[in-house]
Amino acid sequence: MNMDLRSFLGEARQLGPEYFVSISKPVDPVLETCVIQQKLAAEGRYPAIRMENIKGAELPLATSILGSYSLLGLALGVDPGEPKSAILQRFRDRAAKPLEPQSVPRDKAPVKQVVLTGDDIDLAKLPIVHHAEQDSGKYITVGVLILRDPDSGVLNAGMYRHEVKGKDKLGCMFNPAHHAGYIYRRCQELNKRMEAVLFIGHHPAALIGALGEGSIDSCELDLMGGLMGEALAVTDAETVDLPVPAFAEIVIEGYLDPAEETADGPFAEFTGYYGPAKEDIGLMHITAMTMRSDAIYHDLDPAHQEHNLANALSLESAVYDSVRRLVPSITAAYVPVSGSCRFITYVSIKKSVAGQGKSAGLAAITANPNLKIAVVVDDDIDIYDEQRILWAIATTFEADQDLVIIPGAMGSHLNPSSYGEIRTQHGPMNTKMVIDATRPATLPFEERIRPPKDIWDRINLADYID
Ligand SMILES: Cc1cc2nc3c(=O)[nH]c(=O)nc-3n(C[C@H](O)[C@H](O)[C@H](O)COP(=O)(O)O)c2cc1C
Structure with missing residues (x-):
């Protein structure tokens, strides 16, 4: 079975409410989905959440899938009983063994079950969330954008915020220091359209791979496979010359014309504060949307610790x-x-x-x-x-x-x-x-008090407390 968002949610569900909760009551995508997460967080609870009934939408929504360090561990296949340090170790072991993506035919790609082009393209079909009161609008926050470096041809993947700019347009906010920022500026110099694939909903190990801090010459799609422990299955896009993950929930294809820019923000940021408005961000024209027939929309509250x-x-x-x-x-x-x-x-x-x-x-x-x-x-x-x-x-x-x-x-x-x-x-x-x-390496320092090991091992509190 291929690893994907739904296989992960299934695993989390089996581990109980610390890892997974579901909500069937109707929830408004304007502010309510986030307040539910914030109320859980106020109780010290960070499970993955599946919301079945988003007002005004047909698709269910999953969020907080990486909401806790334990969920990060689960994403990398670390046994819940293992110490936290095992999670970084597993990440490092898997990151050291990247796997190239593997092509699968179109009919083996669930993300092609629904294909929308032309007038049928409409972002309103997705339960895109308005996260915080002073945000400028609705944002896709946890999509992964795939681009091609016009010089090297290497594929780049990363997560960027995308504000809805109409039924078939999205903002793309690239930090200039990020590789997508370099690629975008290079396309501006070359006066060349930048083709893009934005995918939403996949196994969280793949998402962590998209956030890799490697060189601009390394391909994050290989890291995604390495971190999942199985190659990322890809197939051809409908309208652009880029691969799309076959087991994603939703894919949005399109292009950015580097001569055309837009604005976004303010936006609730990972710092816990609103970030300022931006005047010079990219604009993506959507040329196709494809998805599974029972697609799950994946969102992330940018002010939640999942970010x-x-x-x-x-x-x-x-x-x-x-x-x-x-x-x-x-x-x-x-x-x-x-x-x-x-x-x-x-x-x-x-x-x-x-x-x-x-x-x-x-x-x-x-x-x-x-x-x-x-x-x-x-x-x-x-x-x-x-x-x-x-x-x-x-x-x-x-x-x-x-x-x-x-x-x-x-x-x-x-x-x-x-x-x-x-x-x-x-x-x-x-x-x-x-x-x-740290204590001095060569000078004497007071001795730390520790309980005697033999007595510690011998005493079972349940035998002593009435
Ligand atoms: C949920 C989430 C949202 C993010 N949003 C943005 C964003 O809007 N713009 C940006 O430049 N980086 C954003 N980042 C950080 C980048 O995705 C991350 O640094 C990535 O490694 C950049 O890849 P790149 O250097 O290949 O472009 C976000 C990260 C996360 C986890």
């Missing part, structure tokens, strides 16, 4: 690689949801040489421009437990000698505290901070 978690593993892997080059004794890397899975990273190392803590932190902070704070701890601290991280800082760190501050470095313009070359103006720079919360 942050979707990127987490590729960023953690980048931190791990960067630190390991300098400090091979790194034991774990984590980018927590508390830092929007972008701005803060925790790293643990087995320290044996003086200065390794700071070096690990400097390497971590340079792994990605979004990162603003790196905290380095010893390997006996569980970096997934923020109480232990704060305890390590409280008891080993002294700011006059263990803190490194680097002002004016390239950062994230979406971080509300970022600034420009004029310090009081908003811009793309952040001040980076490394907190070395």
